[in-house]
Amino acid sequence: MGRRLKIIQRGKPKKCKVQQKTIFSTQDQASAAMMRAWGHDPSVNILDMHTYFHQECGGWHFGHISYYQQSLEKNARNLSQPI
Numbered sequence: 001m002g003r004r005l006k007i008i009q010r011g012k013p014k015k016c017k018v019q020q021k022t023i024f025s026t027q028d029q030a031s032a033a034m035m036r037a038w039g040h041d042p043s044v045n046i047l048d049m050h051t052y053f054h055q056e057c058g059g060w061h062f063g064h065i066s067y068y069q070q071s072l073e074k075n076a077r078n079l080s081q082p083i
Contacts, residue, residue, distance in 0.1 A: 027051050
């Protein structure tokens with residue numbers, strides 16, 4: 001029998017000021033939250049979900065890989081534009 005991860009949050013969860021997503025302090029917490037969110041809406045493609053570390057806020061988030069890739073590509077295009 002596997003070990004269940006129990007996350008206890010007190011008060012209102014912290015939100016990332018850049019992405020407006022909930023900040024998790026560990027990857028395990030973000031993964032557990034991702035699975036709970038998927039359980040509420042099984043129509044979501046779980047293969048398109050992932051956890052990632054966000055350097056700007058110093059926390060872990062979860063989201064769609066496709067949206068994350070689009071964001072990275074957009075940022076790369078903006079950085080390559082002459083000023």
